[in-house]
Amino acid sequence: MSxxxxxxxxxxxxxxxxxxxxxxxxALALFVERGFKSTKMEDIAKAAGVTKGTPYLYFENKEDIFxxxxxxxxxxxxxxxxxxxxxxxxxxxxxxxxxxxRWWLEVGESPLAxxxxxxxxxxxxxxxxxxxxxxxxxxxSHNMLLRVLQRGVARGEFRDINPHAVVDTLVAPxxxxxxxxxxxxxxxxxxxxxxxxxxxxxxxxxxxxxxGLMTGRQPQQ
Amino acid sequence: MSxxxxxxxxxxxxxxxxxxxxxxxxALALFVERGFKSTKMEDIAKAAGVTKGTPYLYFENKEDIFxxxxxxxxxxxxxxxxxxxxxxxxxxxxxxxxxxxRWWLEVGESPLAxxxxxxxxxxxxxxxxxxxxxxxxxxxSHNMLLRVLQRGVARGEFRDINPHAVVDTLVAPxxxxxxxxxxxxxxxxxxxxxxxxxxxxxxxxxxxxxxGLMTGRQPQQ
Amino acid sequence: MSxxxxxxxxxxxxxxxxxxxxxxxxALALFVERGFKSTKMEDIAKAAGVTKGTPYLYFENKEDIFxxxxxxxxxxxxxxxxxxxxxxxxxxxxxxxxxxxRWWLEVGESPLAxxxxxxxxxxxxxxxxxxxxxxxxxxxSHNMLLRVLQRGVARGEFRDINPHAVVDTLVAPxxxxxxxxxxxxxxxxxxxxxxxxxxxxxxxxxxxxxxGLMTGRQPQQ
Amino acid sequence: MSxxxxxxxxxxxxxxxxxxxxxxxxALALFVERGFKSTKMEDIAKAAGVTKGTPYLYFENKEDIFxxxxxxxxxxxxxxxxxxxxxxxxxxxxxxxxxxxRWWLEVGESPLAxxxxxxxxxxxxxxxxxxxxxxxxxxxSHNMLLRVLQRGVARGEFRDINPHAVVDTLVAPxxxxxxxxxxxxxxxxxxxxxxxxxxxxxxxxxxxxxxGLMTGRQPQQ
DNA sequence: GATGAATGAGGGTTCATTCAT
DNA sequence: GATGAATGAACCCTCATTCAT
Numbered sequence: 001m002s003x004x005x006x007x008x009x010x011x012x013x014x015x016x017x018x019x020x021x022x023x024x025x026x027a028l029a030l031f032v033e034r035g036f037k038s039t040k041m042e043d044i045a046k047a048a049g050v051t052k053g054t055p056y057l058y059f060e061n062k063e064d065i066f067x068x069x070x071x072x073x074x075x076x077x078x079x080x081x082x083x084x085x086x087x088x089x090x091x092x093x094x095x096x097x098x099x100x101x102r103w104w105l106e107v108g109e110s111p112l113a114x115x116x117x118x119x120x121x122x123x124x125x126x127x128x129x130x131x132x133x134x135x136x137x138x139x140x141s142h143n144m145l146l147r148v149l150q151r152g153v154a155r156g157e158f159r160d161i162n163p164h165a166v167v168d169t170l171v172a173p174x175x176x177x178x179x180x181x182x183x184x185x186x187x188x189x190x191x192x193x194x195x196x197x198x199x200x201x202x203x204x205x206x207x208x209x210x211x212g213l214m215t216g217r218q219p220q221q
Numbered sequence: 222m223s224x225x226x227x228x229x230x231x232x233x234x235x236x237x238x239x240x241x242x243x244x245x246x247x248a249l250a251l252f253v254e255r256g257f258k259s260t261k262m263e264d265i266a267k268a269a270g271v272t273k274g275t276p277y278l279y280f281e282n283k284e285d286i287f288x289x290x291x292x293x294x295x296x297x298x299x300x301x302x303x304x305x306x307x308x309x310x311x312x313x314x315x316x317x318x319x320x321x322x323r324w325w326l327e328v329g330e331s332p333l334a335x336x337x338x339x340x341x342x343x344x345x346x347x348x349x350x351x352x353x354x355x356x357x358x359x360x361x362s363h364n365m366l367l368r369v370l371q372r373g374v375a376r377g378e379f380r381d382i383n384p385h386a387v388v389d390t391l392v393a394p395x396x397x398x399x400x401x402x403x404x405x406x407x408x409x410x411x412x413x414x415x416x417x418x419x420x421x422x423x424x425x426x427x428x429x430x431x432x433g434l435m436t437g438r439q440p441q442q
Numbered sequence: 443m444s445x446x447x448x449x450x451x452x453x454x455x456x457x458x459x460x461x462x463x464x465x466x467x468x469a470l471a472l473f474v475e476r477g478f479k480s481t482k483m484e485d486i487a488k489a490a491g492v493t494k495g496t497p498y499l500y501f502e503n504k505e506d507i508f509x510x511x512x513x514x515x516x517x518x519x520x521x522x523x524x525x526x527x528x529x530x531x532x533x534x535x536x537x538x539x540x541x542x543x544r545w546w547l548e549v550g551e552s553p554l555a556x557x558x559x560x561x562x563x564x565x566x567x568x569x570x571x572x573x574x575x576x577x578x579x580x581x582x583s584h585n586m587l588l589r590v591l592q593r594g595v596a597r598g599e600f601r602d603i604n605p606h607a608v609v610d611t612l613v614a615p616x617x618x619x620x621x622x623x624x625x626x627x628x629x630x631x632x633x634x635x636x637x638x639x640x641x642x643x644x645x646x647x648x649x650x651x652x653x654g655l656m657t658g659r660q661p662q663q
Numbered sequence: 664m665s666x667x668x669x670x671x672x673x674x675x676x677x678x679x680x681x682x683x684x685x686x687x688x689x690a691l692a693l694f695v696e697r698g699f700k701s702t703k704m705e706d707i708a709k710a711a712g713v714t715k716g717t718p719y720l721y722f723e724n725k726e727d728i729f730x731x732x733x734x735x736x737x738x739x740x741x742x743x744x745x746x747x748x749x750x751x752x753x754x755x756x757x758x759x760x761x762x763x764x765r766w767w768l769e770v771g772e773s774p775l776a777x778x779x780x781x782x783x784x785x786x787x788x789x790x791x792x793x794x795x796x797x798x799x800x801x802x803x804s805h806n807m808l809l810r811v812l813q814r815g816v817a818r819g820e821f822r823d824i825n826p827h828a829v830v831d832t833l834v835a836p837x838x839x840x841x842x843x844x845x846x847x848x849x850x851x852x853x854x855x856x857x858x859x860x861x862x863x864x865x866x867x868x869x870x871x872x873x874x875g876l877m878t879g880r881q882p883q884q
Numbered sequence: 885g886a887t888g889a890a891t892g893a894g895g896g897t898t899c900a901t902t903c904a905t
Numbered sequence: 906g907a908t909g910a911a912t913g914a915a916c917c918c919t920c921a922t923t924c925a926t
Contacts, residue, residue, distance in 0.1 A: 130404070
């Protein structure tokens with residue numbers, strides 16, 4: 001009924017290879033929007049342009065799709081950051097700013113941002129996956145920032161405060177922004193930072209924290 | 222395993238007054254742990270010490286329980302803060318520290334903390350409730366902090382930065398901590414701030430941000 | 443709270459005796475309106491002015507109430523007809539007219555009329571009851587009319603046609619009217635006989651049939 | 664006991680086209696036998712040779728099946744009668760006899776006859792459907808008979824009595840027979856007209872009424 | 885006797901999954 | 906490979922019935 005636009009054979013061949021990715025993309029979007037349980041297999045299929053049975057040709061079951069969604073959407077992202085981390089020569093504060101900005105542009109504004117909310121929501125239902133995600137994404141990211149922090153301390157740029165806690169603090173506005181935009185942000189019109197663009201908010205936020213982190217002054221109180 | 226403490230012969234006892242609260246408490250815990258959809262009515266009932274049908278004596282259906290959980294667990298908490306806000310005479314930074322500490326002790330460590338995660342997870346599935354929660358809890362809290370900020374600015378304690386963004390930043394570690402502890406925190410052993418106690422983390426975190434907020438320092442760069 | 447109007451003791455005593463009847467009246471009305479299965483015990487209780495548990499003090503269960511409703515509402519009615527049948531001296535046609543009129547006034551316009559619809563609806567669900575009702579009500583009534591018919595034939599008033607079939611024919615408009623008024627009649631405004639009063643319709647109808655029954659005419663064709 | 668005739672290995676076969684009709688047939692039979700509320704979806708499914716979930720592939724819910732049962736089983740039947748009505752040249756009494764006989768053979772002896780009882784039983788529970796059925800079936804049938812009656816009067820065959828009431832009378836034995844056979848008839852062995860065949864009873868019954876209707880004599884009294 | 889809180893079997897409906905086509 | 910009809914376990918909710926008060 002629907003006419004394939006061009007080169008049917010090539011197209012079919014290609015289709016076979018992209019199908020799983022299309023399904024996972026559809027699944028990610030729906031899982032983020034509705035959560036794992038509330039997402040119906042048929043909706044995933046429909047969103048991927050196939051019918052009910054097709055996802056089962058590529059995945060064992062719904063949980064398997066969930067796993068694959070996470071597996072497919074986390075790898076490789078951190079590599080480029082590692083490179084940046086090792087090559088950057090400027091101030092550590094600027095390195096943090098740079099990383100934050102890149103993270104936002106590459107992740108925060110992409111569909112991947114939703115994984116953050118998704119994992120918060122499903123962590124207790126899928127402990128194994130949560131551990132996996134933690135081990136593969138959170139921990140490495142955390143450690144990377146930890147190293148930047150230590151670099152700053154070593155270079156006399158940053159004060160020497162509990163670094164784990166500082167990383168968690170630095171990261172909080174970002175994670176919350178990503179989470180917020182997939183939840184309240186979808187249903188509340190005039191909200192969050194009163195319409196300041198996210199990136200600008202994140203920069204302001206980072207500056208605020210750097211203000212307390214950088215040396216050149218005594219801790220307030 | 223656990224049994225009602227007395228009268229093992231008695232199949233049940235009339236507890237009309239306490240049942241709804243018990244049911245809502247059980248429901249809150251389960252909704253937070255598993256999400257709305259994955260929580261079975263029968264589990265709520267069991268957790269409340271009753272059988273399948275009993276919750277329906279007090280609530281129309283599962284969604285009604287969800288609404289009631291939110292309704293019952295948000296009111297009245299903000300009143301005492303308002304009082305504090307109006308009577309406090311010390312520095313605005315200290316007022317923020319005080320508020321943060323009290324919020325943590327009264328909310329962050331109570332079962333209410335879970336609502337934060339719950340709402341993130343369910344906001345898009347229950348837009349009306351999300352708006353309700355936003356209007357009743359988030360907005361008022363935000364505005365309260367806004368006033369403290371403005372007080373600080375007016376008294377020359379704080380720099381005059383976009384106040385909405387600052388509030389969101391100040392609040393981020395707290396919200397994330399509450400969210401984290403109901404999600405990854407449940408399944409990952411050695412995690413978060415590397416076992417620094419939450420309250421201590423939050424204080425450190427607040428100090429960091431106050432470091433960038435308070436006057437008497439130049440904006441870094 | 444509600445003040446008993448008079449003589450509380452007497453009233454209570456009397457109550458105890460009328461309760462079952464009140465419950466059965468309420469049950470009859472509801473069974474007729476909604477059918478057995480769709481009628482809730484609590485609605486019966488409410489309609490009888492008592493609470494959920496009370497009917498169980500007087501009846502074993504819902505089916506028992508159903509049985510009692512039928513048992514209580516059929517006896518004794520036929521006695522007065524039997525008397526009429528034996529004493530009447532006029533024409534058999536007039537006797538039929540008289541009986542029909544009395545049946546309508548005493549049964550057709552009373553709540554008992556509903557039993558007709560009720561039994562049609564529930565006969566297959568309660569075969570035992572249907573047989574009981576048939577044996578106690580339908581059969582005797584049928585036989586009574588049969589005797590009147592035979593009296594008419596014996597007296598040369600009526601032609602000698604298959605008497606069972608004639609009785610069934612004579613009775614059809616009555617039964618259908620009773621059934622109709624408890625079903626379509628409740629939901630359709632302008633209907634049935636185009637608002638001719640039921641009794642008038644029944645008389646016309648009977649006359650029509652008597653026209654074919656009485657002697658003095660040739661069989662048409 | 665009965666099994667699909669072939670391929671016992673096959674769990675099921677695709678029968679998209681026939682399923683809805685099979686389900687509706689099964690539903691009609693069960694609704695007639697037990698009433699709407701007492702009929703379980705699973706029984707309908709089983710009677711249609713499928714499992715619980717299958718009916719929901721074709722119908723929204725039980726009430727939807729009820730509606731469809733009625734919708735599917737009323738149309739088109741009246742058309743052939745209309746034709747008869749317009750072409751018939753013989754006496755009006757014979758036309759009535761003809762119609763009655765055909766109605767009985769085509770409807771009265773088919774499963775459709777049960778709809779009569781079904782509607783009596785459920786009219787008050789489904790007022791909308793009752794009105795629909797009245798408007799689509801009862802009213803047109805009534806009007807058709809009305810026209811035959813008026814034809815008879817115009818041709819001097821019938822006396823001019825209130826025609827609505829006469830139609831209702833003419834129709835009563837038929838409707839009652841259909842109703843009876845789905846109710847008491849199922850549970851009482853030796854009953855109704857004492858085993859005279861229904862069609863014969865209906866003819867006798869019609870002749871009786873025609874006897875009173877046809878001209879050639881004064882109204883009895 | 886009367887109440888009404890509580891029970892729990894039962895039935896409507898959903899949807900992940902299977903598999904004949 | 907792809908489809909989508911069919912399955913059936915699972916879950917929400919109802920309501921007849923019980924029984925502590």
